[in-house]
Amino acid sequence: MKQFRGSRFWHATRSALIVIGLILIISYGFAVTQVNFSEIGKEQRQTQLVRIIRALARPDLFTFEQQSIKIQAPILVPCPAVPPELPPPPASGPTLTLSVTCAAAQDQITVTGEHLLPNTEATVRFRPTSGATLPAIRVMTNDAGGFSTQFTIPRNRESPDPQAIEAETRVNVGWPRLSFTARETIFLMIETIFMALLATALGTLLAFPLSFLAAGNLMRPITAPFASIMLTLLTLPFGLGLGLAAGRYLGDLGWQAASLGFWPVVGLMVVGVGLMLLVLRLAVGQVEETAAGPAETHRIRRLVGLSLAGVLLLINLGLVAVVGEAVGLAAARRLPTFSFLGEFLVNLGAILHMLAPLVGAVLGAYALHALTAPFIRRVLPQLTVGARRVASVTLAVAVGIVYALLIGAFLNWLYLIDDPTKTVLLPAVIGGILGLVAGLRQPTEAPTPIGSWVYTLVRTVLNVLRAIEPLIMVIVFAVWVGIGPFAGVLALSLHTIASLGKLYSEQVELILPGPLEAITATGANRLQTIVYAVIPQIIPPYISFTLYRWDINVRMSTVIGFAGGGGIGFLLQQNINLLQYRQAAVQILAIALVVATLDYISAYVRERVV
Numbered sequence: 001m002k003q004f005r006g007s008r009f010w011h012a013t014r015s016a017l018i019v020i021g022l023i024l025i026i027s028y029g030f031a032v033t034q035v036n037f038s039e040i041g042k043e044q045r046q047t048q049l050v051r052i053i054r055a056l057a058r059p060d061l062f063t064f065e066q067q068s069i070k071i072q073a074p075i076l077v078p079c080p081a082v083p084p085e086l087p088p089p090p091a092s093g094p095t096l097t098l099s100v101t102c103a104a105a106q107d108q109i110t111v112t113g114e115h116l117l118p119n120t121e122a123t124v125r126f127r128p129t130s131g132a133t134l135p136a137i138r139v140m141t142n143d144a145g146g147f148s149t150q151f152t153i154p155r156n157r158e159s160p161d162p163q164a165i166e167a168e169t170r171v172n173v174g175w176p177r178l179s180f181t182a183r184e185t186i187f188l189m190i191e192t193i194f195m196a197l198l199a200t201a202l203g204t205l206l207a208f209p210l211s212f213l214a215a216g217n218l219m220r221p222i223t224a225p226f227a228s229i230m231l232t233l234l235t236l237p238f239g240l241g242l243g244l245a246a247g248r249y250l251g252d253l254g255w256q257a258a259s260l261g262f263w264p265v266v267g268l269m270v271v272g273v274g275l276m277l278l279v280l281r282l283a284v285g286q287v288e289e290t291a292a293g294p295a296e297t298h299r300i301r302r303l304v305g306l307s308l309a310g311v312l313l314l315i316n317l318g319l320v321a322v323v324g325e326a327v328g329l330a331a332a333r334r335l336p337t338f339s340f341l342g343e344f345l346v347n348l349g350a351i352l353h354m355l356a357p358l359v360g361a362v363l364g365a366y367a368l369h370a371l372t373a374p375f376i377r378r379v380l381p382q383l384t385v386g387a388r389r390v391a392s393v394t395l396a397v398a399v400g401i402v403y404a405l406l407i408g409a410f411l412n413w414l415y416l417i418d419d420p421t422k423t424v425l426l427p428a429v430i431g432g433i434l435g436l437v438a439g440l441r442q443p444t445e446a447p448t449p450i451g452s453w454v455y456t457l458v459r460t461v462l463n464v465l466r467a468i469e470p471l472i473m474v475i476v477f478a479v480w481v482g483i484g485p486f487a488g489v490l491a492l493s494l495h496t497i498a499s500l501g502k503l504y505s506e507q508v509e510l511i512l513p514g515p516l517e518a519i520t521a522t523g524a525n526r527l528q529t530i531v532y533a534v535i536p537q538i539i540p541p542y543i544s545f546t547l548y549r550w551d552i553n554v555r556m557s558t559v560i561g562f563a564g565g566g567g568i569g570f571l572l573q574q575n576i577n578l579l580q581y582r583q584a585a586v587q588i589l590a591i592a593l594v595v596a597t598l599d600y601i602s603a604y605v606r607e608r609v610v
Contacts, residue, residue, distance in 0.1 A: 055581035059589055063179040064172035069094050069116050072127060072164040075109075076102035077157055094145075096167050105155045109165075116145040117169040126154050127164040141169060181583045184571065189590045191485055192567035196553035198489050203496025204546050210497065211504030212530060214458040217516075218508060222451025222526075226442045227388070228376040229450050230395035232369055237402060239368035240361045247314050247360015254318020255353055262326050269319040276312040279305050303370050310363040317356045324349035388444050396439030397432050404431025459505075465498035470560050478564035488565030492553050499552075503545045504538070511537040547602035554598060558591050 039045055071094045076084065079102035092115075099110035111124055118141055125136035139149045151165065178186075212218055254272075257265050282305060328345030335342070380388055408427035417423050442448060473491035481487050511534060519533040561569020568587050575584040 052581050056585040056588070058582055059585035060179050060181045060582040061586060061589075062176035062182070064176055065174040066170045067117070067173050068168060068170045070166065070168040071096045071113070071116075072166045073098045073111075074101070074162040074164055075153075076162055077153055077159065078102065078104045096165065098165060103153045105153055105157065107153050108150050109153065110148060111151045111165055111167065112146070112148045113141070113167045114144070114146045116141050116147070116167065117171050118143050118145040120169045120171050122147055122167050122169045124149060124151055124165065124167050126151075126157065127166045128157050129159050129161050129163055145169075179586075181586050185568065185586045185590050188568040188571050188587075189594060192557040192561075192569070193554060193594065195485050195488050195557045195565075195567050196492065196550055199492030199496055199553050200546060200550040202489075202493040203500055203549070206493075207497045207500035207504055208542075210458060210462070210501045211508055212534070213454055214462060214501055214505035215508035216455055217511075217513075218530070218534070219451035219455035220449065222449070222454075223447035224450045225376065225380075226439075226444060226446070226448045227380055227392040227395055228373075229448055230392065230399050230439075231372055231376055233399045234395060234402060235368045235372050236365055237406060239365035241364075242368070243361040243364015244357050245360075246311075246364060247357040250311060250314035250360065251318045251321075251353055251356025254315040254320075254356075255322060257319060258322045258326075262323070265319055265322050265326075269316060269323055272312055272316040272319060276309050276316060279309045279312065303367070307363075307367055310360075310367070314356050314360050314363075317352045317359065321349035321352040324352065385444070392442070392444045393436065393439035396442075397435040400431035400433070400435025400438070401428050402431075404428055404434075407431075458501075462498045462501045462505075465494060466502060468495075470495045470556050470565075471563050474560040474563045474565040483564035483566070485566030488557060488560050488567055491560055491565060492556060495556075496549055496553060500545060500549055504542060507538050507541045507545070508534060544602075544606050547605055551595065551598050551602060555591070555595055558587075 073096040075098060084101045094115045095113070097112045097114075099112075103109055113122060113124075116122060120141055122139050122141050123136040124139060126134050128134070134154060137149065137151065139147045141147045147167075157163065257268060260268075324345045328342040328347075328349065330342070331345065332342030380391060383391065404427035405424065408423040411417065412423040470491040473494055474487050477487040477490040478484075481490065515533040515537065516529060519529045524532065557565070557567045558569040558572065561567045561571070562573045564570070568590065572584055572587040572591075575581070575587065
């Protein structure tokens with residue numbers, strides 16, 4: 001009984017402490033966030049809120065042809081020594097009569113209008129000599145088009161020249177038509193939708209292969225000898241650098257062929273593509289088991305053939321870029337309606353020209369790795385245990401030094417250190433020591449989990465990119481490519497790669513292991529396993545994630561416009577800053593309609609496909 005009472009007392013005490021802790025946390029949250037409910041009751045705040053809500057409830061969607069009557073009556077502010085006499089009213093037509101001909105600031109005068117538009121709202125305002133539009137009062141005219149109201153002269157409008165009290169009545173005539181704000185909103189909303197579409201397409205294209213590298217169930221089983229990994233890491237930067245230089249040179253070589261004329265370039269492109277296909281056929285078309293001669297000869301022949309095909313590919317990229325630009329310019333001139341297609345071909349040519357160095361870097365890294373791989377497969381196993389140990393440690397030290405020098409060069413570029421001791425000597429020593437420690441700790445014969453390393457690296461990069469909001473990314477891209485929708489597309493694409501890469505990889509990790517084991521048991525390689533066991537299971541959720549990401553990108557596009565990313569967000573920010581809430585309401589309404597429509601479309605597609 002005592003133990004039961006003690007247990008109840010302890011539970012009650014713990015619950016009370018939890019409640020007190022929550023109250024303290026919430027109280028501190030109120031203090032940090034500066035919660036102040038007294039502002040809500042202020043009349044000025046309520047007036048401003050009502051004005052904004054009423055403006056947002058009246059979006060500037062339509063406009064009319066208007067019939068307008070505007071008339072002015074002169075007034076002096078302040079009164080001169082001898083006040084002028086009241087002018088006689090006109091014999092006919094609209095008239096505006098003031099009770100006085102001069103007044104001081106904050107004086108109330110009587111304004112009387114006659115023969116204006118009947119039963120309409122009239123605006124009465126003070127019109128200074130500068131012509132500025134000041135706030136007006138509103139009054140309804142009677143059946144005869146007349147009104148009479150009290151008007152207060154505004155402050156700080158003194159002038160020796162005559163100024164005016166203005167009255168205006170307007171009435172809509174004809175059928176309504178879309179306002180300028182609505183037409184501009186529709187155009188920018190279309191721009192926003194296609195910004196999101198391009199960003200989703202580009203992000204999906206790059207996130208798809210990355211998702212397999214970020215999937216633990218596919219990458220963790222991958223192992224390789226430590227020396228093989230070190231040799232690959234050592235040759236990687238050199239292969240990338242040599243391939244980058246070769247790709248730039250060969251791509252420019254094809255690009256410079258534009259001086260020969262259009263049809264000669266087309267002929268060279270056809271010949272280049274044909275030679276590339278022929279080389280690929282001769283180099284890869286026959287499997288080693290059916291070809292005559294030793295396997296090493298076939299491997300060298302395949303490597304030489306692929307290298308030659310890579311050279312032809314880089315040259316062909318430049319030639320295709322020239323042809324695409326020429327066709328695009330011709331299409332833009334001769335088909336003005338489809339000028340956007342010509343601009344696309346021109347941009348496609350520029351993209352291919354830019355891709356040549358990147359493709360060259362990939363091919364260079366692969367070629368150098370293929371040249372050095374036989375050292376691990378053939379030479380290293382023939383060495384003694386001690387010699388293999390020395391080779392592994394030496395490669396690890398070399399890798400540490402090379403990558404430390406690369407990091408030092410990057411830091412020198414970033415911070416402008418210009419001190420060889422800090423950017424060359426010190427990084428080389430530290431990198432060599434780290435490589436030595438890693439080489440001594442890692443057993444030479446034991447397989448190294450290279451898959452886990454790649455998995456951790458890719459997931460870390462995706463997490464870092466996903467943590468940076470597109471609103472921050474677009475600021476950097478706006479400096480790089482200029483303010484506009486292109487900067488928004490790049491920012492959204494980068495964030496889409498990170499987000500979809502994570503979602504895709506998690507879906508890969510949730511696949512059923514049965515088909516994977518069955519395909520592996522047949523002797524299929526890793527690529528065949530992914531194609532036949534993984535991809536069929538992930539297509540439906542991939543489609544669902546992609547459609548949902550397009551929805552997200554449309555909403556994000558409206559936000560990054562505030563930072564120079566183009567689209568409807570830029571117009572929305574402009575109208576809010578200018579306090580044009582009726583115009584801003586049009587953009588808000590368009591965003592809501594588009595997001596809702598995309599949600600229904602994606603739901604329909606998921607229902608039919610997924």
